[in-house]
Amino acid sequence: xxxxxxxxxxxxxxxxxxxxxxxxxxxxxxxxxxxxxxxxxxxxxxxxxxxxxxxxxxxxxxxxxxxxxxxxxxxxxxxxxxxxxxxxxxxxxxxxxxxxxxxxxxxxxxxxxxxxxxxxxxxxxxxxxxxxxxxxxxxxxxxxxxxxxxxxxxxxxxxxxxxxxxxxxxxxxxxxxxxxxxxxxxxxxxxxxxxxxxxxxxxxxxxxxxxxxxxxxxxxxxxxxxxxxxxxxxxxxxxxxxxxxxxxxxxxxxxxxxxxxxxxxxxxxxxxxxxxxxxxxxxxxxxxxxxxxxxxxxxxxxxxxxxxxxxxxxxxxxxxx
Numbered sequence: 001x002x003x004x005x006x007x008x009x010x011x012x013x014x015x016x017x018x019x020x021x022x023x024x025x026x027x028x029x030x031x032x033x034x035x036x037x038x039x040x041x042x043x044x045x046x047x048x049x050x051x052x053x054x055x056x057x058x059x060x061x062x063x064x065x066x067x068x069x070x071x072x073x074x075x076x077x078x079x080x081x082x083x084x085x086x087x088x089x090x091x092x093x094x095x096x097x098x099x100x101x102x103x104x105x106x107x108x109x110x111x112x113x114x115x116x117x118x119x120x121x122x123x124x125x126x127x128x129x130x131x132x133x134x135x136x137x138x139x140x141x142x143x144x145x146x147x148x149x150x151x152x153x154x155x156x157x158x159x160x161x162x163x164x165x166x167x168x169x170x171x172x173x174x175x176x177x178x179x180x181x182x183x184x185x186x187x188x189x190x191x192x193x194x195x196x197x198x199x200x201x202x203x204x205x206x207x208x209x210x211x212x213x214x215x216x217x218x219x220x221x222x223x224x225x226x227x228x229x230x231x232x233x234x235x236x237x238x239x240x241x242x243x244x245x246x247x248x249x250x251x252x253x254x255x256x257x258x259x260x261x262x263x264x265x266x267x268x269x270x271x272x273x274x275x276x277x278x279x280x281x282x283x284x285x286x287x288x289x290x291x292x293x294x295x296x297x298x299x300x301x302x303x304x305x306x307x308x309x310x311x312x313x314x315x316x317x318x319x320x321x
Contacts, residue, residue, distance in 0.1 A: 048302065055295035062289050073296040081178040083297070085272040086280050088176075090304075092183050093191060093276070094255040100195040101251050102244060105202025110232060112203070113210045123207075127200040134197065138264030141193035165189040165266045168273050186266070186273040194261055198254065202247050209240040245312070252308045257301055277301050 145164040259278030268275035285294025
């Protein structure tokens with residue numbers, strides 16, 4: 001009986017010590033997290049709230065004016081020719097950019113997956129542009145696609161010529177609001193530069209996914225009579241669908257808030273054919289001193305990114321649960 005009592009007391013003591021240890025660990029973890037939580041709360045969510053508040057005010061000069069005007073700044077934006085052009089440019093830039101990154105990334109990843117010689121060399125070549133900033137990329141491609149230099153010197157010898165990012169053509173130019181709705185031809189040059197830089201990310205994602213597909217799956221498909229194209233198209237690509245979704249979300253996030261590449265490469269462009277909300281927001285806020293209008297543009301950009309990010313995070317959380 002005494003032995004049972006001693007054993008029970010020991011187990012209670014051990015349990016108590018474990019609880020104290022866990023409580024101490026939890027308190028220590030919370031202590032480390034509190035500074036980060038406070039900084040994120042102030043410098044992320046606090047500034048988001050402040051931007052939203054300014055966007056509803058009348059502060060459109062150097063003198064602060066926080067008088068409430070409701071949605072006046074938003075109504076002005078959506079009726080503005082430049083902002084309508086920005087929305088059109090962002091829409092087509094995002095679509096072309098994402099499609100090109102996915103298609104080119106998949107093709108290059110499949111080629112690398114064939115165990116080619118000097119694979120590491122090609123991987124480094126494809127990944128290298130990601131080490132550059134968008135500013136550097138913009139300056140380099142601005143020179144390469146300059147209508148009077150770069151690639152056009154070679155095209156001129158072939159009897160071809162292109163205005164690249166100086167072209168003001170909109171195709172098919174359907175009347176919509178105050179602008180012509182269609183694909184801005186000048187945006188194609190910007191898409192080429194953006195795809196050159198970000199395709200390496202897509203290649204890395206797809207190559208990692210391809211290397212994770214068991215060889216038995218491929219062999220089983222070949223034994224069922226599938227050729228190599230069918231193996232990739234009907235078997236492997238559906239398996240890699242989660243990677244495709246991730247690439248779409250990340251590229252959409254980049255394209256919707258793009259600023260530095262456009263600013264360094266083309267600026268707003270003639271007739272705003274290469275303008276985007278990020279450039280408009282910068283010039284409105286820091287050059288024109290229209291702080292409320294600039295804050296409204298920033299809020300619209302935040303909501304556009306949230307449309308892509310929040311559903312993805314929500315579905316990911318449900319999947320983990």
